[in-house]
Amino acid sequence: MRLFVAAELPAEMLEALSETSAALRSTVRGRYVAPDRFHVTLAFLGEVPGSLVADVISAVEQGCEGHASMCASLGALGSFGRARSATLWQSINTGDSLPALARDVRESLRVKGFSMDEKSFLAHVTLMRAADLSQAVLPMPVVEKGTIDTVTVFKSDLSGPHPVYTPLERILLEDVEPVSF
Numbered sequence: 001m002r003l004f005v006a007a008e009l010p011a012e013m014l015e016a017l018s019e020t021s022a023a024l025r026s027t028v029r030g031r032y033v034a035p036d037r038f039h040v041t042l043a044f045l046g047e048v049p050g051s052l053v054a055d056v057i058s059a060v061e062q063g064c065e066g067h068a069s070m071c072a073s074l075g076a077l078g079s080f081g082r083a084r085s086a087t088l089w090q091s092i093n094t095g096d097s098l099p100a101l102a103r104d105v106r107e108s109l110r111v112k113g114f115s116m117d118e119k120s121f122l123a124h125v126t127l128m129r130a131a132d133l134s135q136a137v138l139p140m141p142v143v144e145k146g147t148i149d150t151v152t153v154f155k156s157d158l159s160g161p162h163p164v165y166t167p168l169e170r171i172l173l174e175d176v177e178p179v180s181f
Contacts, residue, residue, distance in 0.1 A: 001155050003048045005060050005105055006039035007098065008150040008170075009072075009125070014038055016074055016144035020090060021127050023139040028088065030131030037165055038125050040092055042102040042151065043109055044117040055112055057153055057169045063101075063108030068174040069149035070097035077141050078124065079133060088131040089124040090141050094148065098123045101173075105151070149173050 009017070018035040025032065048056060075091035092098060102121040109116060151171045157164040 001048060001050055001053070002158065003045045003053070003056060003168075004041055004154050004156060005043040005045070005056075005109075006041050006152055006154060007101070007148050008039060008152055009092075009148065010146035013072065013074060013144050013146040016142040017090060017125055017127065019142040020074075020077075020139070023142075024088070024127060027139065028128065028131050028133065028136045030086075030088065030128040032128050033126050034162065037163060038127075039152075039154075039165075040098065040123055040125060040148075042105050042121070045109070045114055046117070048114070052114075053153075053168060056109070056114060059108045059112040059114065060105055060151060060153055060169070061171055063105035064151050064171050064173060066174070067097075067101045067104065069147050070094045070101075070173070071145065072098070072148045073145045074125075074141065074143045077127075077138055079131065083134040084132050086128075086131045086133050087126055088128040088133065089126050092123040092125060094123060098148070101151070149175070 017038050072092055072094045075093045077090055079086040079088050152167045153169045155166045155168055
């Protein structure tokens with residue numbers, strides 16, 4: 001099964017991302033990500049045998065140990081790829097907290113023998129794929145703050161017209177009062 005590990009976002013941040021996505025629809029053509037699929041990918045594993053899912057979950061739990069819930073804020077819009085077929089995203093700011101969590105989750109998975117996408121971690125939420133930015137005027141994104149307190153191992157099913165992300169395990173980060181940055 002196709003697996004990835006992601007930080008889930010609180011409702012107030014999901015609402016703000018939905019507002020930004022709606023504003024983009026009037027200026028940018030492309031494939032929009034549905035709001036119920038917004039997340040911050042920490043590690044993409046790809047195909048993993050079903051018999052190893054428990055080992056993936058155990059590694060992610062170990063990678064999350066010692067990490068507290070964190071204050072986060074939505075930031076600027078950015079993109080990957082070419083102007084006529086870009087991935088458009090909005091940044092997530094947490095100081096060093098989210099990058100450290102991603103590093104530890106990835107290292108724990110590596111130690112257990114799992115391979116994954118080795119791209120450098122950049123804290124963001126994908127809003128669109130195949131976005132034509134060649135002549136687009138991007139609106140100001142809606143910004144919001146919230147607390148990230150959950151890391152989830154997801155199964156990703158791409159067999160239908162839209163991806164379906166099924167949570168297999170949710171790991172709560174330590175319940176510590178987040179410090180604003």
